[in-house]
Amino acid sequence: xxxxxxxxxxxxxxxxxxxxxxxxxxxxxxxxxxxxxxxxxxxxxxxxxxxxxxxxxxxxxxxxxxxxxxxxxxxxxxxxxxxxxxxxxxxxxxxxxxxxxxxxxxxxxxxxxxxxxxxxxxxxxxxxxxxxxxxxxxxxxxxxxxxxxxxxxxxxxxxxxxxxxxxxxx
Ligand code: SF4
Numbered sequence: 001x002x003x004x005x006x007x008x009x010x011x012x013x014x015x016x017x018x019x020x021x022x023x024x025x026x027x028x029x030x031x032x033x034x035x036x037x038x039x040x041x042x043x044x045x046x047x048x049x050x051x052x053x054x055x056x057x058x059x060x061x062x063x064x065x066x067x068x069x070x071x072x073x074x075x076x077x078x079x080x081x082x083x084x085x086x087x088x089x090x091x092x093x094x095x096x097x098x099x100x101x102x103x104x105x106x107x108x109x110x111x112x113x114x115x116x117x118x119x120x121x122x123x124x125x126x127x128x129x130x131x132x133x134x135x136x137x138x139x140x141x142x143x144x145x146x147x148x149x150x151x152x153x154x155x156x157x158x159x160x161x162x163x164x165x166x167x168x169x170x
Contacts, residue, residue, distance in 0.1 A: 029138045030164025032107035038086040039079040039161060040096045040110040042142065044150040045071045046089075053089075058099065060089035075111070075157055082165045093119035100135065108137045109160050111152050138163070 029037075043060050046053060047070050053060045062073060076087045086103045090096035093116050100108060138160045144151040 027164070029107050029109070029136055029160065030167065032136065032164070033168045034079075034083040034165050035085055035168075036105055037079075037084050037107035037109065038088065038100065038103050038105040039075065039084055040099065040108060040112070041072055041075060041087065041089045042112045042116060042150065043072075043089050043091045044113070044142075044147050045111070045152060048148050055091060057095075058088065059091065059095055062089075071152060071154055074154065075161065078158055078161050079109075082161060083168075084161075092116070105135050108135045109157070110137055110139045111142070111157055112139070113142045113147075113150070 043055075046060065047068065050068060051070070052066055052068075053062045055061070060072070062076070066073065072089055076089070079087050085105060086099065088096060088099040090099065093112075096110070096112075096116075140152060140157050140160060142150045142152050
């Protein structure tokens, strides 16, 4: 299910509040302004041996002085540059869900392993029950799994982060 690039979760148009999971084009996330989107990254993408980041209740905090080149830093910078309302480097699905509930985005780009993505599907159902404006999720699975020093196709994530952003320039 997760091996084929992006998939999207959204409230089905004809169902009665059920969440549907389906593949779709990037156009599904494009209509949402970046100021209404958040980026969720898995903490396992950080370089475990050298990362100076520290965990807080809201996820991994990268010190401004960090000069290491890593996927988390690059993807975070890209999302901030597009005007995203938030980025969370989460240490698990519960933390990511808390972030989504707190920020109430309309669109979520999520990068995680297959287990966490499955958890995100459950989280989407929870947010649906709390908030009828269920966010749309664009999910990118990790390319190399394993909980530590994982990898993702950054080009694919960047494409998802930037999808449609040019439409929302003022
Ligand atoms: S940018 Fe990367 S290496 Fe630096 S603190 Fe953040 S996660 Fe760690």
